[in-house]
Amino acid sequence: MARAISPQKKWTFTILAWIVALILFFPILWTILTAFKTEGDAILFPPAFLPPHWTLENFFEVQTRSDYFRHFFNSVVISVGSTLIGLLVAVPAAWSMAFAPTKRTKDILMWMLSTKMMPAVGVLVPIYLIFKNLGLLDSLAGLTGILMLINLPIMVWMLYTYFREIPVDILEASRMDGAVLWKEIVYVLLPMAIPGIASTLLLNIILAWNEAFWTLNLSAANAAPLTAFIASYSSPEGLFWAKLSAASTLAIAPILVIGWFSQKQLVRGMTFGAVK
Amino acid sequence: MAATVNTRRLARAMLTPAVVILFIWMIVPLVLTLWYSFQNYSLLNPTNVGFAGWTNYQYFLTDPAFFQAFANTLILTLSVLAITVIGGILLGLLLDQFIYGQGIVRILVISPFFIMPTVAALVWKNMLMNPNYGIFAWIATSLGMQPVAWLETYPLFSIILIVAWQWLPFATLILLTALQSLDEEQKEAAGMDGAGFASLFVYITLPHLARAITVVILIETIFLLSVFAEILVTTGGGPGYATTNIAYLIYHLALLDYDVGGASAGGVVAVILANIVAIFLVRLVGKNLEA
Amino acid sequence: MGKIVLQGVEKHFGDVKVISNVDLTVEDGAFVVFVGPSGCGKSTLLRLIAGLEDVTGGRILIDGVDVTDLPPMKRGLSMVFQSYALYPHMSVRGNIGFGLKMAGLPKDEIAKKVEAAAATLNLTQYLDRKPRQLSGGQRQRVAIGRAIVREPKGFLFDEPLSNLDAALRVNMRIEIARLQKALATTAIYVTHDQVEAMTMADKIVVLNAGRVEQVGSPLELYDRPDNLFVAGFIGSPKMNLVGGRIAEGHGAATIGIRPEHLLVGREGEGWRGTISVAEHLGSDTFLYVDVKDVGLVTVRTQGEAGLRTGDSVVLRPDPARLHRFDRDGRAIRAA
Numbered sequence: 001m002a003r004a005i006s007p008q009k010k011w012t013f014t015i016l017a018w019i020v021a022l023i024l025f026f027p028i029l030w031t032i033l034t035a036f037k038t039e040g041d042a043i044l045f046p047p048a049f050l051p052p053h054w055t056l057e058n059f060f061e062v063q064t065r066s067d068y069f070r071h072f073f074n075s076v077v078i079s080v081g082s083t084l085i086g087l088l089v090a091v092p093a094a095w096s097m098a099f100a101p102t103k104r105t106k107d108i109l110m111w112m113l114s115t116k117m118m119p120a121v122g123v124l125v126p127i128y129l130i131f132k133n134l135g136l137l138d139s140l141a142g143l144t145g146i147l148m149l150i151n152l153p154i155m156v157w158m159l160y161t162y163f164r165e166i167p168v169d170i171l172e173a174s175r176m177d178g179a180v181l182w183k184e185i186v187y188v189l190l191p192m193a194i195p196g197i198a199s200t201l202l203l204n205i206i207l208a209w210n211e212a213f214w215t216l217n218l219s220a221a222n223a224a225p226l227t228a229f230i231a232s233y234s235s236p237e238g239l240f241w242a243k244l245s246a247a248s249t250l251a252i253a254p255i256l257v258i259g260w261f262s263q264k265q266l267v268r269g270m271t272f273g274a275v276k
Numbered sequence: 277m278a279a280t281v282n283t284r285r286l287a288r289a290m291l292t293p294a295v296v297i298l299f300i301w302m303i304v305p306l307v308l309t310l311w312y313s314f315q316n317y318s319l320l321n322p323t324n325v326g327f328a329g330w331t332n333y334q335y336f337l338t339d340p341a342f343f344q345a346f347a348n349t350l351i352l353t354l355s356v357l358a359i360t361v362i363g364g365i366l367l368g369l370l371l372d373q374f375i376y377g378q379g380i381v382r383i384l385v386i387s388p389f390f391i392m393p394t395v396a397a398l399v400w401k402n403m404l405m406n407p408n409y410g411i412f413a414w415i416a417t418s419l420g421m422q423p424v425a426w427l428e429t430y431p432l433f434s435i436i437l438i439v440a441w442q443w444l445p446f447a448t449l450i451l452l453t454a455l456q457s458l459d460e461e462q463k464e465a466a467g468m469d470g471a472g473f474a475s476l477f478v479y480i481t482l483p484h485l486a487r488a489i490t491v492v493i494l495i496e497t498i499f500l501l502s503v504f505a506e507i508l509v510t511t512g513g514g515p516g517y518a519t520t521n522i523a524y525l526i527y528h529l530a531l532l533d534y535d536v537g538g539a540s541a542g543g544v545v546a547v548i549l550a551n552i553v554a555i556f557l558v559r560l561v562g563k564n565l566e567a
Numbered sequence: 568m569g570k571i572v573l574q575g576v577e578k579h580f581g582d583v584k585v586i587s588n589v590d591l592t593v594e595d596g597a598f599v600v601f602v603g604p605s606g607c608g609k610s611t612l613l614r615l616i617a618g619l620e621d622v623t624g625g626r627i628l629i630d631g632v633d634v635t636d637l638p639p640m641k642r643g644l645s646m647v648f649q650s651y652a653l654y655p656h657m658s659v660r661g662n663i664g665f666g667l668k669m670a671g672l673p674k675d676e677i678a679k680k681v682e683a684a685a686a687t688l689n690l691t692q693y694l695d696r697k698p699r700q701l702s703g704g705q706r707q708r709v710a711i712g713r714a715i716v717r718e719p720k721g722f723l724f725d726e727p728l729s730n731l732d733a734a735l736r737v738n739m740r741i742e743i744a745r746l747q748k749a750l751a752t753t754a755i756y757v758t759h760d761q762v763e764a765m766t767m768a769d770k771i772v773v774l775n776a777g778r779v780e781q782v783g784s785p786l787e788l789y790d791r792p793d794n795l796f797v798a799g800f801i802g803s804p805k806m807n808l809v810g811g812r813i814a815e816g817h818g819a820a821t822i823g824i825r826p827e828h829l830l831v832g833r834e835g836e837g838w839r840g841t842i843s844v845a846e847h848l849g850s851d852t853f854l855y856v857d858v859k860d861v862g863l864v865t866v867r868t869q870g871e872a873g874l875r876t877g878d879s880v881v882l883r884p885d886p887a888r889l890h891r892f893d894r895d896g897r898a899i900r901a902a
Contacts, residue, residue: 092290100287126308
């Protein structure tokens with residue numbers, strides 16, 4: 001039922017909303033614009049909104065001076081790798097809790113959630129020392145493992161809430177049709193759960209891509225993903241704003257796009273299904 | 277709903293890896309942290325190793341830096357919560373109206389949430405808050421005011437601004453989603469009953485949002501209690517301890533001072549503080565599960 | 568082949584006994600209907616036979632083989648679910664052929680069998696559609712196709728018609744009954760609708776609170792209900808049950824008389840009362856007669872009897888059709 005809204009009201013809200021939206025988006029927009037400026041133009045005062053001289057120089061500079069793509073590659077390996085490994089563990093667990101719940105299922109879910117609440121800093125020391133002793137410091141394997149662990153509860157939860165929406169009848173029908181468990185999961189459950197699995201995948205890639213406690217503390221030159229690489233601009237390279245912006249733009253662009261596509265599912269994933 | 281013994285046995289087998297992995301991940305480091313927290317253990321002084329009793333805790337809890345870090349953690353968490361929840365409600369209400377280009381507005385508003393913390397902090401520090409060339413300085417001079425060295429003059433406030441910018445979109449998105457699930461007919465019925473905008477908000481909208489607001493508060497709290505990257509790349513906890521929160525203090529003890537024992541004692545304290553918050557969150561989500 | 572035997576089957580959920588001590592033999596090729604009010608355990612019993620639930624006690628045999636501990640896939644039964652439970656991401660062809668694919672049949676053989684099943688069910692032109700593109704009746708037929716294509720030892724139907732509208736339901740009822748006769752495959756059919764039970768079954772099993780109340784052919788249940796529950800459950804409109812002095816007069820605690828076994832007259836001996844409502848259906852007329860000491864009695868007369876609301880009438884039960892029950896609700900049979 002559409003209510004009649006006066007055009008005046010429509011335009012007032014529209015203008016107001018756009019102003020707020022542009023203010024919130026401005027730092028990102030500014031970063032992207034600055035990436036295309038020369039270093040000189042970047043620190044003009046008063047600032048030049050659009051680049052007076054458009055240039056791609058900064059992007060090349062960032063790559064040649066600091067091997068940008070190595071860090072980009074690290075970010076991809078860590079975020080995608082931790083998500084895929086996590087799914088391998090989380091899908092069976094979520095299947096189990098959604099379709100064969102027991103009296104303890106709820107407690108297990110709550111317990112998983114509570115591991116997520118343990119502050120990372122509380123276990124920084126032992127993890128650092130374990131990593132040091134096992135030679136995992138500054139390794140992609142170590143970071144992938146850690147990020148898989150910290151996101152595993154969210155994955156199980158998200159998949160659980162999605163699986164619960166699939167009628168158990170259909171899985172039972174496949175059992176009557178003679179499907180053994182792995183066939184039931186591969187041929188029936190997974191195809192039906194593709195939207196849910198895709199959102200889980202995307203949200204976890206976003207979270208892993210942006211994770212900035214463990215990546216900063218457990219990586220150095222070798223395995224550093226973009227979060228840690230960008231942190232190296234804190235000083236004194238941060239004075240080169242155009243290059244900082246170019247590096248930042250490259251670092252945020254892929255995840256920004258993924259984020260736009262998955263914003264609806266994000267609500268559900270981040271709130272453990274409490275808000276849909 | 278039950279299934280066969282066969283299915284249940286399989287189900288248990290499928291659940292086991294996740295549970296075992298998470299259990300080890302939770303329990304092993306925690307036990308080690310506890311163990312180290314009672315040891316004299318410094319990476320700088322390998323000879324002085326041994327049982328320390330409560331001394332690590334004593335040092336950590338009586339350190340003036342701890343008080344400041346504790347206060348900073350509280351101020352940071354509460355301020356960001358206040359800004360994002362109130363701002364999120366207002367923005368949610370605004371975006372719930374008819375707006376031309378709503379899809380794009382939504383995308384613009386949610387975007388800051390997807391920016392990695394190090395990028396967000398550096399962009400704000402340099403390009404917005406720089407007293408000589410930053411946008412804020414330009415705005416100040418255009419208005420005829422003196423530019424402010426934000427991170428030096430108002431360090432904690434600056435951090436709060438940066439973190440709030442990252443989390444406002446999250447609060448807005450959640451609250452907007454909740455608002456959109458509010459029954460249109462319920463609003464119309466209240467309108468028929470003569471409720472104006474204010475009473476509509478107080479009696480219908482706000483109660484409907486209560487659950488979403490609680491969820492936002494509790495989830496943000498988890499993350500805000502351990503803000504780290506934003507501090508590391510902007511102020512490094514300074515000037516002095518002005519922007520050191522508990523997470524940063526422990527990091528400093530562990531990886532800059534190499535005081536394993538002291539940092540571990542701090543870690544235990546942080547875990548205890550977080551658990552107090554966690555208890556509330558688990559209860560809340562648990563209640564929603566039943567509904 | 569498909570003789571299904573239940574021996575002392577029990578099912579408990581925690582402390583709740585959902586099925587208690589059911590003994591039952593379903594002969595090969597028979598069409599058996601489980602009927603009862605909702606919550607009586609009929610669906611649970613079907614799921615026990617299917618192997619989707621474990622029995623707490625007792626044994627289930629199919630063709631003399633104890634299948635109690637076998638998983639569903641090894642029992643050789645197929646099932647049609649109330650929700651149809653079609654695989655939404657597969658075409659009709661994929662849905663019908665899934666069981667054969669799981670059994671590892673060669674592709675061309677699967678194709679042949681699927682097309683044959685589809686032809687039987689008039690689904691040939693829909694083979695490449697997805698379930699969401701089909702009407703309710705077509706989905707129902709796909710679910711049946713999925714069940715018959717595997718040539719199982721028995722079909723299990725779990726309230727398959729309850730999601731269809733009334734007209735379609737009658738058509739599907741006839742179609743299922745005809746198909747089952749043609750294939751001569753054992754079928755167990757669960758429903759809460761006693762009309763479905765009466766029209767389709769060779770044998771009806773009436774369940775109540777997890778127990779079997781009576782097993783028999785539709786007419787046996789209609790003519791000779793073993794107890795008050797079956798008497799009240801089978802037949803529409805319901806049998807009139809009368810207690811008190813009138814029942815005592817017949818040497819019973821309760822007597823029952825079906826609406827169609829009451830003769831209506833204007834005067835004479837019998838139960839005197841006034842018509843409080845008369846429902847004219849054309850072929851039949853249902854009268855709800857207020858009888859003193861008895862209460863509201865339902866009467867079914869054929870055609871238009873010319874009776875109106877407010878008329879006073881006399882009802883005479885047909886003594887040969889009178890059912891007598893003792894204090895425990897069990898039927899009293901003339902020795």
